[in-house]
Amino acid sequence: MIVFSYMNKIDFNNTTGPEQKEKWTAFLNGETDISDIQDMDAKDKSDLTSAWEATGTAFSYSAADPDKAWSTLLQKIHKPEINPAIRFLNSRVLQVAAMIVIAMGIGFSVYRVIWISDKKIIQPVKMLVTQTEAHPLNFTIITLTDGSTVKMNASTRIEYPEKFTANVRKIKLSGEAFFEVTRDTLHPFIVETAKASVEVLGTSFNVSAYPMATLVEVNVRSGKVKLTPIGEGKSSHKSAVLPAGQHGWLRLADDNLGHENRLAPNYSSWITKEIIFQRTPLSEAFSILENTYHVKFIIKNPEIGKIPYTANFADLNLDYIIEVIARTHKLSVTRDGDKIIFARKVY
Amino acid sequence: MLIGDDWKIFEAVKRDDKGAYEKIFRGYYRPMTAYAFRFLGNLPDSESIVQDVFLRLWQKRREIVISTSLQNYLFRSVKNQCINHIEHEKIRSGYQAMVIMNETDRSDYSEFFLEFGLMKKIEAAIAALPPKRQEIFRLAREEGLKYREIADRLELSVKTVETQMTLALKQLREALKEFKNLVIFFIGFVKGK
Numbered sequence: 001m002i003v004f005s006y007m008n009k010i011d012f013n014n015t016t017g018p019e020q021k022e023k024w025t026a027f028l029n030g031e032t033d034i035s036d037i038q039d040m041d042a043k044d045k046s047d048l049t050s051a052w053e054a055t056g057t058a059f060s061y062s063a064a065d066p067d068k069a070w071s072t073l074l075q076k077i078h079k080p081e082i083n084p085a086i087r088f089l090n091s092r093v094l095q096v097a098a099m100i101v102i103a104m105g106i107g108f109s110v111y112r113v114i115w116i117s118d119k120k121i122i123q124p125v126k127m128l129v130t131q132t133e134a135h136p137l138n139f140t141i142i143t144l145t146d147g148s149t150v151k152m153n154a155s156t157r158i159e160y161p162e163k164f165t166a167n168v169r170k171i172k173l174s175g176e177a178f179f180e181v182t183r184d185t186l187h188p189f190i191v192e193t194a195k196a197s198v199e200v201l202g203t204s205f206n207v208s209a210y211p212m213a214t215l216v217e218v219n220v221r222s223g224k225v226k227l228t229p230i231g232e233g234k235s236s237h238k239s240a241v242l243p244a245g246q247h248g249w250l251r252l253a254d255d256n257l258g259h260e261n262r263l264a265p266n267y268s269s270w271i272t273k274e275i276i277f278q279r280t281p282l283s284e285a286f287s288i289l290e291n292t293y294h295v296k297f298i299i300k301n302p303e304i305g306k307i308p309y310t311a312n313f314a315d316l317n318l319d320y321i322i323e324v325i326a327r328t329h330k331l332s333v334t335r336d337g338d339k340i341i342f343a344r345k346v347y
Numbered sequence: 348m349l350i351g352d353d354w355k356i357f358e359a360v361k362r363d364d365k366g367a368y369e370k371i372f373r374g375y376y377r378p379m380t381a382y383a384f385r386f387l388g389n390l391p392d393s394e395s396i397v398q399d400v401f402l403r404l405w406q407k408r409r410e411i412v413i414s415t416s417l418q419n420y421l422f423r424s425v426k427n428q429c430i431n432h433i434e435h436e437k438i439r440s441g442y443q444a445m446v447i448m449n450e451t452d453r454s455d456y457s458e459f460f461l462e463f464g465l466m467k468k469i470e471a472a473i474a475a476l477p478p479k480r481q482e483i484f485r486l487a488r489e490e491g492l493k494y495r496e497i498a499d500r501l502e503l504s505v506k507t508v509e510t511q512m513t514l515a516l517k518q519l520r521e522a523l524k525e526f527k528n529l530v531i532f533f534i535g536f537v538k539g540k
Contacts, residue, residue, distance in 0.1 A: 018513065025513040029487050030388070030440030031494055048513075051520040052488070053385065058469035059489050060384030060393055061461045066376040069398055070369065076402055137370055 021048065028052040067141045074130065074140070126162040132175070135294045135338065139271055144171070147182040148189065153270045154294045155210070176208040176291070178271055181223075192230070196250050199226040203244070206267050216250040218242060219267040229255050266292075273315045279308040282325070282342075293318045300343035304331065353417035360408050368408075371417065372401055378459040379425050385459075386429035386446055389491045396432060400424045422456050472522035476515055483508055484515040 020040040025048060026032045132140050132152045140152045145163050152158065156175025169181075169189045181189045183202025191198040193209035196216040203223020209216045218227050220242045227248050228239035240257040242248040247267065248259040269275045269292045277285050283305030286297035295318065299305050307329055313321050322340060326333040332345045359367035376397060383393035400421060404411065413420045430447060433439050476484060482501065486492045487508075492500070494508045501508075 021517070022509050022513045025516055026494065026509060028442050028516075029494065029512065030442050033441040047520045048516045051516045051523065054469055054523065055473060055484075055488055055519060056384055056388065057381045057459060057461060058466050058473075060390055061377045061381040061459070062466055062470070063390055063489070064377045064380035064394060064397075066373060069376060069394060069401075070372060073372070073398060073401055073405075077405055133366055135366065137366060138373060 020044075024048050025052075068143065071140065071142050075128065078128075078130070125165055127159055128162055129157065129159050131157040144169070146184060146187075146189075149180045151178040151271055153177065153208075153291070173207060173209060175210055176206070176270065178204070178206045178268060180204040195229060195231055195252055197228045197230050199228070200224065208267075214252055216252065217264065217267075218248045219263045220244050220246050220248070221263070221268075227257065229257070273313075275313045275321075277309045277311050279310055281305060282307045282309050282329075285309050285325075286342075289318070289321065295338045295340055298339055298341045300341060304329075304342055304344070354413060357408075357411075357413060357417050360404070363408075368405060371404075371421075375418070375421055376401075378456065378461070379421060381459045381461065382422055382456065383425050383429050386426070386433065386443065386450075388488075390489070392432065396425060396428045400428060418456060419454070422453075422459075426450055469519075469523065472519050475522065476518060480511045480515050480518075483511045487512060 021044060023032060024040060024045055028049065130140065130142055130152065132154055134155045136154050142150045142152065142158065142160075144150065144160060146169060148169070150158060150160075150171070153176035156173070156177055158171055158173050158175075158177065160171040164187065167187060169184070169187050170192060171190070172192050174194065177191075179189075179191065179200075181200055181202050181204065185201050189200050189202070191207055193207065193216055194211070196209065198205070198207055198218055200223060203225060204221040205223070205225050206219040206221070207216070208218075216227075218225055222244045224244070225242045225248075226239055227242060227250060229250050238255070238257065240248050240259060242259060245263060246259050246261060247264040248257065250257055265278070265280075266275050266288045269288060273292065275288060275292065277288075280288075283299065286299070286305075289295070290297055309325065309328070311324065311328075322333055325331070326342070330345055332343050334341045334343075356367045356371060360371065379397045379400065380390075380393050383396045384390065387393050387396075403424070404421070411420070433443055433447070473481060473484065479501075483497055483503075486497045486500065487494075494505050494512070497503070497508045498505045
């Protein structure tokens with residue numbers, strides 16, 4: 001093949017003129033055909049070619065966006081699931097009930113009514129569901145139609161409309177996620193968990209609301225967030241407005257709202273893998289590591305949990321961290337699957 | 348991850364392990380996109396081809412039989428899709444014809460697993476080009492524009508674009524001379540976050 005000839009051509013005197021180089025450059029850019037170039041030094045050709053190819057590789061390698069591609073891929077793989085509540089409404093009898101609900105203005109985010117000839121048809125806005133695994137290698141990012149992004153921690157489920165069409169942008173969360181919300185003052189963004197609702201206009205914040213937890217926690221990085229308890233028999237007048245830099249929580253046992261004027265240490269460690277312990281009791285340090293690395297720590301001797309621990313870890317692997325903790329406090333550590341067991345050393 | 352472990356992780360995918368699937372995706376997405384870019388010179392098309400290959404890998408996971416290695420399988424799928432795409436577009440440049448020929452018997456894909464240090468060096472070399480030359484070069488290399496389009500956009504003559512492009516490539520090659528062959532080594536999976 002003529003196309004290979006430049007590779008093998010032996011060059012005796014490097015005499016390629018600028019004209020040939022220009023032609024070869026143009027060839028690389030798809031401007032001219034190979035037959036236009038003759039008498040060109042093989043080394044010059046391969047030099048220009050490797051500079052062209054390496055710059056293309058570097059550009060496409062760094063500009064490729066795996067996070068975005070992964071979330072698109074997940075959406076293609078999970079066939080859009082329809083909210084069970086909507087599926088249930090498919091029964092003809094219940095359509096009437098649905099109409100009443102709409103009249104009351106409650107179902108606004110879920111239903112759209114369209115008229116086809118004489119028949120009323122309720123067309124639900126498709127709800128998409130994303131559920132992350134218990135032991136993910138990485139967090140999952142979802143981009144919503146308004147451009148807002150949701151980074152999801154392990155064992156987290158979010159439910160969101162395929163398209164935001166209602167007056168509010170509402171999504172449901174169980175688990176933990178960090179939100180970066182596109183500002184839109186006309187359409188408040190609401191994150192609803194089982195026990196609380198978190199409302200914002202445009203901001204970034206972390207919500208932790210795992211089903212077994214005793215608190216719903218919110219850390220506000222920018223903007224302002226309103227945290228409100230919800231559920232049966234809850235009066236909605238109680239809520240807390242949290243400005244940037246605050247850590248707020250709802251204690252589920254007594255519906256008590258609390259806050260402190262700082263972000264919870266390590267609230268975003270599950271995203272950044274940066275962890276700072278400052279005289280942190282080991283029991284607390286372990287629960288932060290559990291949330292970051294999706295493993296389970298077991299303390300054999302209760303007093304171990306009270307040991308204050310100070311260290312900074314940035315993007316390190318868990319084995320290393322465990323090793324450091326065990327050495328510092330002369331503890332024995334064993335692993336059993338995803339369980340990490342700390343005990344006093346027996347001499 | 349070593350290539351030798353490829354089949355193990357793909358066995359897990361066959362058992363519907365989405366974690367294993369994501370691991371493959373994270374490890375190969377950028378290199379595969381860079382490989383597609385070699386053929387197409389266009390990022391959106393390259394990313395969409397890689398997306399298709401991964402979608403198919405999941406959908407057909409039970410039927411797919413990998414005879415060599417997963418890496419080979421994935422890169423060959425990218426290559427075939429790219430060739431289909433080029434044929435479908437019906438416009439094939441001489442350079443694309445050359446790339447297709449050169450790629451018929453490739454078995455080493457290490458140059459697409461770009462090492463971080465080298466990537467930064469290449470980016471720095473481009474950033475060191477004089478501003479106008481750099482702009483012209485980026486439009487051609489990153490946006491895939493033809494000389495005529497660049498000339499129109501920047502209100503220059505095609506001749507100027509031609510000259511600047513050649514100077515850019517010579518300067519880049521000079522800056523990257525220490526990298527013999529500009530071949531990059533396989534460093535394994537991007538460190539898991």
